Amino acid sequence: MNQSALVVFSGGQDSTTCLFWAMKNFARVEAITFNYNQRHKAEIDCAIKIAQEFDVPHSVIDMSLLNQLAPNALTRHDLEIKASGSGELPTTFVDGRNLLFLSFAAVVAKQKGIHHIVTGVCETDFSGYPDCRDIFIKSLNVTLDLAMDYTFILDTPLMWIDKAETWELAEQLGRLEYVQHNTLTCYNGIIGVGCGNCPACKLRSAGLKKYLEKKEAVQ
Numbered sequence: 001m002n003q004s005a006l007v008v009f010s011g012g013q014d015s016t017t018c019l020f021w022a023m024k025n026f027a028r029v030e031a032i033t034f035n036y037n038q039r040h041k042a043e044i045d046c047a048i049k050i051a052q053e054f055d056v057p058h059s060v061i062d063m064s065l066l067n068q069l070a071p072n073a074l075t076r077h078d079l080e081i082k083a084s085g086s087g088e089l090p091t092t093f094v095d096g097r098n099l100l101f102l103s104f105a106a107v108v109a110k111q112k113g114i115h116h117i118v119t120g121v122c123e124t125d126f127s128g129y130p131d132c133r134d135i136f137i138k139s140l141n142v143t144l145d146l147a148m149d150y151t152f153i154l155d156t157p158l159m160w161i162d163k164a165e166t167w168e169l170a171e172q173l174g175r176l177e178y179v180q181h182n183t184l185t186c187y188n189g190i191i192g193v194g195c196g197n198c199p200a201c202k203l204r205s206a207g208l209k210k211y212l213e214k215k216e217a218v219q
Contacts (some may be wrong), residue, residue: 003098004027004113004114005022005026005029005030005117005118006029006030006031006105006108006112006117006118007030007031007032007118008031008102008112008118008119009032009033009058009098010033010047010120010184011046011047011048011049011050011183011184012120012183013179013204014166015062016050016175016182017120017157017158017166017170017175019031019189020170020173020175020179021157021173021177022118022155023056024173028114028182030052030112030114031051031056031058031059032060032061032105033060034063034100034101035060035062036064042087042191043184046182046187048060049059049065049080049182050182059108068128071172097130098119098129098131098136099140102119102140102144103140103144105119106152107148110150112168115151116152116155117152117153117154117196118155119164120158121156121159122156122160122161122166123159123160124159124160134159134160137156137159138154141154149198157169163204163206163208163210163211164207164211167207167208167212168215171211182194185204186198187201191207204219
C-alpha cells in the first residue's frame with residue numbers, strides 16, 4: 001500500500017468517492033478544500049463534516065482571489081447558471097480553478113512529505129471543462145515536478161468513467177448510500193438529491209438512475 005495521499009476535496013459526489021478510494025488505497029490520507037467564495041458555500045461545511053466524521057486531517061485554504069480574477073456563475077449571483085452550448089463553455093466554468101487548486105495542493109503536499117494528490121476530475125462527464133482533461137493533468141504533473149524538484153503523482157480515479165460508473169465505484173467501496181445522502185453537488189447548495197434542476201443535479205441523478213437500472217438488470 002502506498003504511504004500517503006492528499007485529496008482535493010469539495011464535499012461533492014466525485015471528491016467524496018475519491019476520498020473513500022484514497023482511504024482504501026493509502027495508509028495515510030489528508031484532505032484539502034478551497035474557499036473561492038463559491039455560490040454553494042455549504043459545500044465547505046459539508047466537506048468539513050465528512051472529514052471530521054472519518055477522522056481525516058483536513059484544511060480549508062482561502063482562494064477568494066479566484067473570484068476576483070475569473071467572474072463566473074459559481075461565484076456571481078447575477079450570472080445565470082447555463083450549460084455549455086454553441087461551442088461555448090458553461091457559465092459555471094472557472095478559469096484556472098483546477099490549475100490553481102492542484103498547484104496549491106502540491107505546495108501543501110510537499111511540505112507534508114506527500115507525493116500522491118487525488119482529484120476527482122473526469123473527461124467522460126466533464127461538462128466541457130478544459131481543466132478536467134487527462135492531457136491537462138499529465139501536463140501539470142510534469143510542471144509541478146519541475147517547479148518544485150519533487151515527484152508528484154496526480155491520481156485521477158474517475159478520469160475515464162461516467163457518472164453511473166462513479167456511483168458503481170462508490171458502492172464497490174461500500175459507500176453508495178453515504179455518498180447519495182451526505183454529499184453536496186448541487187449548484188444551489190442543497191445536500192443529497194439537490195435541487196434537481198441545475199446541470200450538476202441533472203448529471204448526478206441521471207448517473208444514479210443509469211447505475212441502479214444496470215444493477216437491477218443483472219440481479
